[in-house]
Amino acid sequence: MVQSVVPEIIKESVANLIKNGERADGRALDQYREISLETGVIKKAEGSARVKIGKTQIVVGAKPQIGEPFPDTPNVGVLITNSELLPMAAPNFEAGPPNETSVELSRVTDRCIREGKTLDLEKLVIIPGKKVWMIFLDLHIVDYDGNLMDAAVLGSLAALMNTKIPSTTIEGDEVVIDYEKMVPIPIKEQPLMCTMAKIGGELVADPSLEEDDVLDARISIGMRTDGSICAMQKGGSVPLTREEVLKAVGMAQKKTKELRENITKL
Amino acid sequence: MIIILTSKSIGDSNKGSLITSVTKKRPDGRAFDELRPLKIEAGVLERADGSSYVEIGDNKVLAAVYGPRELHVRRLLKPNMAILRCRYNMAPFSVEDRKRPGPDRRSVEISKITAEALNPAVFLEKFPRSTIDIFIEVLQAEGGTRCAGITAASVALADAGIPMRDMVAACAAGKADGKVIMDLSEWEDKEGEADLPIAMMPRTGDITLLQMDGHLTGDEFEKALDLAVKGCKIISEEQKNAIKNRYGD
Numbered sequence: 245m246v247q248s249v250v251p252e253i254i255k256e257s258v259a260n261l262i263k264n265g266e267r268a269d270g271r272a273l274d275q276y277r278e279i280s281l282e283t284g285v286i287k288k289a290e291g292s293a294r295v296k297i298g299k300t301q302i303v304v305g306a307k308p309q310i311g312e313p314f315p316d317t318p319n320v321g322v323l324i325t326n327s328e329l330l331p332m333a334a335p336n337f338e339a340g341p342p343n344e345t346s347v348e349l350s351r352v353t354d355r356c357i358r359e360g361k362t363l364d365l366e367k368l369v370i371i372p373g374k375k376v377w378m379i380f381l382d383l384h385i386v387d388y389d390g391n392l393m394d395a396a397v398l399g400s401l402a403a404l405m406n407t408k409i410p411s412t413t414i415e416g417d418e419v420v421i422d423y424e425k426m427v428p429i430p431i432k433e434q435p436l437m438c439t440m441a442k443i444g445g446e447l448v449a450d451p452s453l454e455e456d457d458v459l460d461a462r463i464s465i466g467m468r469t470d471g472s473i474c475a476m477q478k479g480g481s482v483p484l485t486r487e488e489v490l491k492a493v494g495m496a497q498k499k500t501k502e503l504r505e506n507i508t509k510l
Numbered sequence: 511m512i513i514i515l516t517s518k519s520i521g522d523s524n525k526g527s528l529i530t531s532v533t534k535k536r537p538d539g540r541a542f543d544e545l546r547p548l549k550i551e552a553g554v555l556e557r558a559d560g561s562s563y564v565e566i567g568d569n570k571v572l573a574a575v576y577g578p579r580e581l582h583v584r585r586l587l588k589p590n591m592a593i594l595r596c597r598y599n600m601a602p603f604s605v606e607d608r609k610r611p612g613p614d615r616r617s618v619e620i621s622k623i624t625a626e627a628l629n630p631a632v633f634l635e636k637f638p639r640s641t642i643d644i645f646i647e648v649l650q651a652e653g654g655t656r657c658a659g660i661t662a663a664s665v666a667l668a669d670a671g672i673p674m675r676d677m678v679a680a681c682a683a684g685k686a687d688g689k690v691i692m693d694l695s696e697w698e699d700k701e702g703e704a705d706l707p708i709a710m711m712p713r714t715g716d717i718t719l720l721q722m723d724g725h726l727t728g729d730e731f732e733k734a735l736d737l738a739v740k741g742c743k744i745i746s747e748e749q750k751n752a753i754k755n756r757y758g759d
Binding site for chain 1: 556557570576597599603604605606607643647649650651652
């Protein structure tokens, strides 16, 4: 992720602990930190969620707008995902246009949500080829404590499941948008993402800030409810072996099931 | 093709008609000198050196402070004191129609006057050649976000342990439906006749921010100013409570 300067000595001690099957914060290698998830936290947004994994905290807001579909996909609605790594979230985050990390985060989140077939985009069409609902998903990262991707996808899914749009009816050549009658947006699937970090030759789930800073490589895996894969992203400049990738998929299948309990609890 | 919108209603508190002479109350049921429900919390973020969360009415505002820390922009550096920088930002989902991310003219102005409102309170001369950075994030806006931002920023500064002469508090007063009132809601701000946000150091009574738009007579202005000062004093007590709740007496 956004790597800060880490003394070699910290890197070595984190790696040595993990080689012995331990982690600095006492977790098992495949154990997540505490997760909290609330929805409907922003009244002004048609859908919203606040997610915390450890001390990482993201506020997600979904806002529907009526717009024109993209010319190459005239018969589906539009989903636009955007993230802001706010300068308040970490001392090394800077204000300004989205940097590489922020763009990667939005794109991976978007891919997981999109390819996971979360939304029934065809049902977001108002007039085919002319008017569709555009759902703007904005991720506001307010506190950065490692593993943004899993938090981003979990928060995005929760916010979308919380989103309501006004019902629309077509009367002659008029579209009537009824803000008195809000309906949930059509959700088809519930994909989630699980990130593993490779440190000291081992894979650990849910990297903490310290682990995110020293990791050799990272692999994020998006999964649908049935354990099938919908998105992947490798990060970090150290390669992964075939065995490591397959092991990560196995871990993700187990861990996304656990993560899902946060969604079913809502 | 015509698109018809049927009653795009927002929040519950800002709906309703203007104050009627029968009830004498405001649309949300408040008295003319009553604040919206207020909640202030200190130390809500992990990474920031100091932070706070303020809710006033339906406003939800986060503030974070980093510093004093090294200043990398050489031309801003002051050899004898720290500089105080502020960034006020609204989340895209904080308002009725999605706001495009990034600074606009309004947020740049608010950032500037917020820094100027806090400047006199901070002992900047204690930290030469450094910067104190304040980040204000409006998560939900319902009128009076600049005041909520300043109120939150002072608590975050105190939470960061930065020495100050006083904790700056901010509150607006104004006029809606012919009456001078304290702490305008979004609806009163939009439909009303005048808005007067101020910030002050309650201990000395020094005013560190003052803006006004609309139309007031001299007498009305004086009344509004007194109401805003009264509001600041109530908010100031809540700011102190937030710090006490976090650190004890």
